[in-house]
Amino acid sequence: MFFRRHVEKELGRQIVNCRPAVWRFALSLSGRPDIADDLAQATYLRALERVHQWRQDGRLEAWLLTICRSIWLNELRAQSIRQAGCLAAAEAGRFAMGMADTETNIFASEVYAKVMELPEAQRATVELVYVEQFTYREAASILDVPIGTIMSRLATARAALRHLNDAEWPKAKGKRT
Amino acid sequence: MSYSDDTIRAYLRSELPDVLRGRIEADLETDPELERRIVALDDLAPVIAGTFRQLPTPAHMAGLNAAEPAEAGALPRKRVAGGFVVGLVAAFFAGWSLPDRRDGWRMAVADYQALYTPATVAHLDRDHEAVAADLRRAAAAVGLTVLRAPALEGYRLRRVQILGHGGDALIQMVLVGDDGIPLALCLMQGDDGRHGAARLAGLSSFGWGDGAYQFLLIGDIAQNRLNQLAAQLQSSGWTA
Numbered sequence: 541m542f543f544r545r546h547v548e549k550e551l552g553r554q555i556v557n558c559r560p561a562v563w564r565f566a567l568s569l570s571g572r573p574d575i576a577d578d579l580a581q582a583t584y585l586r587a588l589e590r591v592h593q594w595r596q597d598g599r600l601e602a603w604l605l606t607i608c609r610s611i612w613l614n615e616l617r618a619q620s621i622r623q624a625g626c627l628a629a630a631e632a633g634r635f636a637m638g639m640a641d642t643e644t645n646i647f648a649s650e651v652y653a654k655v656m657e658l659p660e661a662q663r664a665t666v667e668l669v670y671v672e673q674f675t676y677r678e679a680a681s682i683l684d685v686p687i688g689t690i691m692s693r694l695a696t697a698r699a700a701l702r703h704l705n706d707a708e709w710p711k712a713k714g715k716r717t
Numbered sequence: 718m719s720y721s722d723d724t725i726r727a728y729l730r731s732e733l734p735d736v737l738r739g740r741i742e743a744d745l746e747t748d749p750e751l752e753r754r755i756v757a758l759d760d761l762a763p764v765i766a767g768t769f770r771q772l773p774t775p776a777h778m779a780g781l782n783a784a785e786p787a788e789a790g791a792l793p794r795k796r797v798a799g800g801f802v803v804g805l806v807a808a809f810f811a812g813w814s815l816p817d818r819r820d821g822w823r824m825a826v827a828d829y830q831a832l833y834t835p836a837t838v839a840h841l842d843r844d845h846e847a848v849a850a851d852l853r854r855a856a857a858a859v860g861l862t863v864l865r866a867p868a869l870e871g872y873r874l875r876r877v878q879i880l881g882h883g884g885d886a887l888i889q890m891v892l893v894g895d896d897g898i899p900l901a902l903c904l905m906q907g908d909d910g911r912h913g914a915a916r917l918a919g920l921s922s923f924g925w926g927d928g929a930y931q932f933l934l935i936g937d938i939a940q941n942r943l944n945q946l947a948a949q950l951q952s953s954g955w956t957a
Contacts, residue, residue, distance in 0.1 A: 564769055585832050590840075615834050651768040670762045671769040676745065676752055691742050695731055702730075704764055 551594065555587055558601050561672050565605050568667035569612045571656060579616055583608040601672065605682050609664075651704055658697055665693040720751070725758050822882040823924060823933055826889070826903050827917035829880075830935050835897035841875040851877035858886040859906050859930070867902055867955050869946055871895050900936035900946070907931060914944055923947035 559580065566579035586607050587594075594603055655666060661683075668679040669690070680687040720728075720741060727733050728741050744751055756762055843851070848866065856864035858879045866874045869892060876891040882905065890902040908926030915922050921943040922935035934947045 560770075564772065567772075582832055586837070589837070611836075615836055648768045648771065651764055652772075655765060655768070666765060667769065669756075670759075670765040673756075673766070675749065687746050688742060691745060698729060698759075698761060699731055701761055701765075704761060 551591065551600070554600050555584065555604065558604050559584070561601050562604050562608055564671060565608055565664065565667055566612070568663045569609065569660060570616070571660065571663070575616065579608060579612055582611050582616070586611060599678070602674065602678055602682055605668070605672075609682060609684075654701055654704060658700060662693045662697040662700075665690055666697050669694060720754075722754075722758060725755055729755065729759050729761075821911075822887060822903075822905055823911070823915070823917060823922065823935075825882055826887070826901060826933055827920055827922065827935060829889075830899075830901045830920055831918040831937075833891075833899045833901070833937075835899065838875055838891060838893050838899045839897065841891065841893070843876060848874055848877060855879055855886075855888045855890075859888055859904065864888070865955060866890075867892065867950055868953060869949060872900065872946075875899075894938075898936065898938060900934060900938070900943075902950070903933045903935070904930050914940055916940070925951060 562583050563576055563580045566576035566583065567573060570576050570579055583604060587604055590607070594600070655663060658666065664683060665679060668674045668682060669676065674682065676687050676690045680690045683690070724733070724737070725741075728738060731738075733741070741751070745755070852864045852866060855877050856862065867890060872892040872894050874890055875893045876889075878889045878891075880887040880889055885905060885907075888904050892900045892902060894900070906929070908928050908931045910926065911931075912925045913923065915924065917935065920935050920937050921940040922933055923944055923946075924931065924933045925947065926932065934943060934950065936943060
């Protein structure tokens with residue numbers, strides 16, 4: 541009993557630590573920060589209710605993001621489309637980027653805008669592989685698609701974002717986070 | 718098979734013949750080292766990661782630590798709701814005690830209940846004995862000797878939880894209708910006299926009290942129907 545309590549408490553701490561990744565993934569799915577807020581909140585709640593299903597040998601983030609995607613597809617996506625008429629990508633000016641200087645902020649805003657213009661499936665794939673650094677296989681599992689689909693989506697996204705590749709990324713160019 | 722960096726860069730630029738591209742992608746399915754090299758040579762990855770990892774923290778995340786006091790009432794509703802839910806996550810693992818950070822327990826309940834959908838409760842299937850045991854624990858938490866299952870036609874009690882608000886126990890009973898729509902019947906010790914119907918967080922609610930305990934029935938159904946159910950509960954003699 542005490543051991544289980546300890547494990548649950550530790551899991552709770554880890555879930556809280558995962559919240560930026562959950563929110564970014566929610567944003568990549570929904571394309572809108574306000575909906576991402578709701579989706580992330582629903583994900584935490586569902587994780588709380590299903591904590592007994594968590595397998596400790598897996599990556600916690602992957603479990604949370606799988607829940608997030610499930611809620612999005614089954615509960616919130618249709619509702620969001622009904623409300624908005626369509627799923628418009630988040631406007632670039634929605635965020636004031638948190639970079640140190642103006643030049644970097646402008647570039648980051650452009651990157652953000654271009655990524656958010658991608659179709660939902662490509663956006664989510666790019667977020668999982670490039671930002672959260674999941675392997676292709678892990679991303680395929682979270683999105684419930686074959687690994688070949690991940691490669692195909694990345695290739696299409698790369699083509700759409702090619703000009704960003706050639707741009708100069710102030711100070712951070714070439715650095716891996 | 719080993720590929721040169723130039724070949725991998727050409728793959729990333731979609732400049733390879735289909736046959737060679739297909740071979741790389743077939744190898745990728747079983748070769749994690751090849752995947753690592755592709756990711757390492759992909760100049761787009763750090764650009765996108767650098768942008769998205771530095772997105773400003775959403776407002777609701779700023780108040781997510783359950784232990785942090787917050788200026789209740791001054792916060793936008795959505796932010797409060799977010800703080801409540803993640804605070805609830807933390808509180809769940811820490812022993813179901815929530816800080817008093819809300820403008821009333823009814824609003825806290827409403828924000829929580831607003832996140833419930835039929836899918837949230839579809840998997841809840843505790844048997845009669847388990848629910849009876851939950852009721853006994855809940856009764857003890859609020860100083861009652863007995864807490865009976867509420868009887869509402871067309872609704873079944875699916876779960877009983879001991880939550881907390883302002884340091885006091887808050888009992889939540891989840892009732893699921895034949896249509897799958899969940900209602901929450903909540904109770905706390907005390908009675909602040911704020912009774913009657915109210916629209917909370919977009920949900921219909923009806924509150925009442927008996928001087929010693931206060932109750933709230935809430936859910937995403939028509940207000941008239943909810944009022945009838947609340948009246949049915951009171952007239953049936955159900956009491957804490």
